[in-house]
Amino acid sequence: MRWLRNRGYRAVDLAEAWAGLEVGDDLSKTVVLTFDDGYRDFYTEALEVLKQCGFTATIFLTTDRIRNTPARIEGVEYLTWSEVRELHAAGMRFGSHTVTHADLRSLALDQLEYEVGHSKEIIEQKLGVPVDSFSYPFAFPEEDKDFMRYLEDLLNNLGFEYGVSTILGRASRKSNRFFLPRLPVNNWDDISMLRAKVEGGYDWLHWPQLLKKVMFHHATIMQQSPKAI
Numbered sequence: 001m002r003w004l005r006n007r008g009y010r011a012v013d014l015a016e017a018w019a020g021l022e023v024g025d026d027l028s029k030t031v032v033l034t035f036d037d038g039y040r041d042f043y044t045e046a047l048e049v050l051k052q053c054g055f056t057a058t059i060f061l062t063t064d065r066i067r068n069t070p071a072r073i074e075g076v077e078y079l080t081w082s083e084v085r086e087l088h089a090a091g092m093r094f095g096s097h098t099v100t101h102a103d104l105r106s107l108a109l110d111q112l113e114y115e116v117g118h119s120k121e122i123i124e125q126k127l128g129v130p131v132d133s134f135s136y137p138f139a140f141p142e143e144d145k146d147f148m149r150y151l152e153d154l155l156n157n158l159g160f161e162y163g164v165s166t167i168l169g170r171a172s173r174k175s176n177r178f179f180l181p182r183l184p185v186n187n188w189d190d191i192s193m194l195r196a197k198v199e200g201g202y203d204w205l206h207w208p209q210l211l212k213k214v215m216f217h218h219a220t221i222m223q224q225s226p227k228a229i
Helices: 002-006 014-023 041-053 081-089 109-127 145-157 191-198 203-224
Strands: 034-037 058-061 093-096 133-135 162-168 180-182
Touching: 002 041, 002 191, 014 162, 041 081, 058 081, 058 133, 081 093, 081 109, 093 109, 109 145, 162 203
Parallel strands: 034 058, 058 093, 093 133, 133 162, 162 180
Antiparallel strands: none
16 A cells, blocks of 8 residues: 555545546556455554555445444454444445355346345445445356346446456456456565556456356356257
């Protein structure tokens, strides 16, 4: 975060970033910081660093894991609703990351709508503000065009405006605003790797990522329907 600040980057929310992309603004020194799930260490560790750097961030909540007291699930502690409200008052944004962090493609349509829509409703009730962004859990199935079209329609109908995915790369005007790409940043990244990522040196990895998904999807279809193929 300090490297980004010292290099002149600014952090904005998804709405401002997308508006800038649409009109062709120079966003080369602009980032959107996102955190999935709602881990409590955002409150205990990340918030102070972000405040020191003057950055905001969007946290995508798995709402069934956000409770009145810290829930520990699979060895990880999650935010409480009072902490979420405190973070919101400090300028952080919140979006939906489903109710239970389910694999959405494995669900019936009514279950899928519940996971996406109910999580949005819960956050809006708890914070008293509209929720307009969604983060897809698990690897994003961009090879499944039918599912993508259905999910895009669902998100649109439920009142979402933006969404992020695990597609690798930087966002552009050509990106689908409901499935924007992101760059993963890990604690083993050094400054050289971080710089390469934010300056575009990581974008090419989307193509082998997509190829792997397409090949796996095709192999799965072959395995399930050998006679048809």
